[in-house]
Amino acid sequence: xxxxxxxxxxxxxxxxxxxxxxxxxxxxxxxxxxxxxxxxxxxxxxxxxxxxxxxxxxxxxxxxxxxxxxxxxxxxxxxxxxxxxxxxxxxxxxxxxxxxxxxxxxxxxxxxxxxxxxxxxxxxxxxxxxxxxxxxxxxxxxxxxxxxxxxxxxxxxxxxxxxxxxxxxxxxxxxxxxxxxxxxxxxxxxxxxxxxxxxxxxxxxxxxxxxxxxxxxxxxxxxxxxxxxxxxxxxxxxxxxxxxxxxxxxxxxxxxxxxxxxxxxxxxxxxxxxxxxxx
Amino acid sequence: xxxxxxxxxxxxxxxxxxxxxxxxxxxxxxxxxxxxxxxxxxxxxxxxxxxxxxxxxxxxxxxxxxxxxxxxxxxxxxxxxxxxxxxxxxxxxxxxxxxxxxxxxxxxxxxxxxxxxxxxxxxxxxxxxxxxxxxxxxxxxxxxxxxxxxxxxxxxxx
Numbered sequence: 001x002x003x004x005x006x007x008x009x010x011x012x013x014x015x016x017x018x019x020x021x022x023x024x025x026x027x028x029x030x031x032x033x034x035x036x037x038x039x040x041x042x043x044x045x046x047x048x049x050x051x052x053x054x055x056x057x058x059x060x061x062x063x064x065x066x067x068x069x070x071x072x073x074x075x076x077x078x079x080x081x082x083x084x085x086x087x088x089x090x091x092x093x094x095x096x097x098x099x100x101x102x103x104x105x106x107x108x109x110x111x112x113x114x115x116x117x118x119x120x121x122x123x124x125x126x127x128x129x130x131x132x133x134x135x136x137x138x139x140x141x142x143x144x145x146x147x148x149x150x151x152x153x154x155x156x157x158x159x160x161x162x163x164x165x166x167x168x169x170x171x172x173x174x175x176x177x178x179x180x181x182x183x184x185x186x187x188x189x190x191x192x193x194x195x196x197x198x199x200x201x202x203x204x205x206x207x208x209x210x211x212x213x214x215x216x217x218x219x220x221x222x223x224x225x226x227x228x229x230x231x232x233x234x235x236x237x238x239x240x241x242x243x244x245x246x247x248x249x250x251x252x253x254x255x256x257x258x259x260x261x262x263x264x265x266x267x268x269x270x271x272x273x274x275x276x277x278x279x
Numbered sequence: 280x281x282x283x284x285x286x287x288x289x290x291x292x293x294x295x296x297x298x299x300x301x302x303x304x305x306x307x308x309x310x311x312x313x314x315x316x317x318x319x320x321x322x323x324x325x326x327x328x329x330x331x332x333x334x335x336x337x338x339x340x341x342x343x344x345x346x347x348x349x350x351x352x353x354x355x356x357x358x359x360x361x362x363x364x365x366x367x368x369x370x371x372x373x374x375x376x377x378x379x380x381x382x383x384x385x386x387x388x389x390x391x392x393x394x395x396x397x398x399x400x401x402x403x404x405x406x407x408x409x410x411x412x413x414x415x416x417x418x419x420x421x422x423x424x425x426x427x428x429x430x431x432x433x434x435x436x437x
């Protein structure tokens with residue numbers, strides 16, 4: 001990045017005013033782990049948003065509120081009833097990167113290897129944007145396009161909300177990669193809720209092997225009301241596996257990306273089911 | 280270029296530096312004589328540039344220097360030297376865990392951040408926390424042995 005100046009505001013309003021005044025020449029900076037991947041060489045003013053007090057994880061009425069500058073390490077270390085993002089954080093690149101990368105930076109600009117957007121889609125997250133007025137977007141709405149397009153000058157993603165897991169629910173996440181520093185080949189997250197032994201609700205999201213992370217609606221539809229088990233998971237996977245346009249990355253074919261997804265959809269559903277059963 | 284002054288605590292001493300806005304922390308450290316911190320991949324993937332900022336290991340090659348303003352930074356120069364090495368440095372040497380030595384400062388800093396937070400770190404803790412430190416010489420067995428010997432869980436002292 002071609003930073004020609006930097007600002008270090010300590011209040012949210014101050015940061016928003018700066019971002020508004022600077023317009024397109026402003027570049028909010030938090031964990032700073034992504035700039036090596038950005039090719040924009042136009043002169044920018046860096047606005048450090050790490051000092052705004054936007055970090056922290058709070059449980060309020062069964063919903064986790066995760067501040068936008070909460071680091072991935074903080075998500076990994078957090079232990080509280082119904083908290084599941086530690087399972088995603090553990091798969092997140094390496095320890096120094098986990099120490100730097102933040103929730104906001106990991107979701108405002110989606111890369112093929114992004115872990116958190118896939119998990120947030122499966123967990124039915126809400127994303128809170130603070131602008132002149134606060135607005136809340138659902139995860140499918142937020143990730144329907146590159147999310148930074150939702151942000152006008154002066155807008156900041158300030159927190160993410162996810163419902164805590166409760167009894168009868170399960171969540172699982174899988175990232176297919178060769179080494180910890182390798183880019184993802186395929187990422188899959190599943191959340192499901194049981195009622196009277198049947199699947200009352202289910203959400204499956206996929207990333208890396210598709211152009212943008214997305215839900216697998218046809219798989220979800222095939223599972224709702226079904227009795228969970230290997231046969232039901234396989235049948236549902238077959239019903240929806242060809243809905244996305246699979247894209248193989250980093251040396252794998254599109255067909256192999258589809259194959260990876262087909263295997264791991266069943267795997268994550270099985271794991272989420274085990275947890276929902278209380279196993 | 281728009282030079283600005285930042286101040287942070289470097290190896291227990293508050294210091295001020297004139298920096299350029301797009302200067303990375305490793306460039307600042309190395310041009311001011313802290314050359315123990317090594318520049319490897321320059322993309323945050325190899326860990327040879329690891330330093331400790333506010334108690335946590337980070338990759339200095341991708342952190343902008345301005346982000347260190349007001350914070351506490353620890354480099355290998357603040358950890359120990361030839362005459363007075365840190366137990367982690369002694370353990371690495373004793374275990375034969377050093378060959379070319381390029382990755383060693385980053386490994387020591389990352390391990391120190393872990394042990395400062397969790398003195399009884401387990402083998403699993405080391406595996407997780409050192410997953411971003413690459414060594415192309417030794418393999419990892421001797422490094423693991425050296426680091427584990429410094430955990431209070433194995434009777435070590437860090």
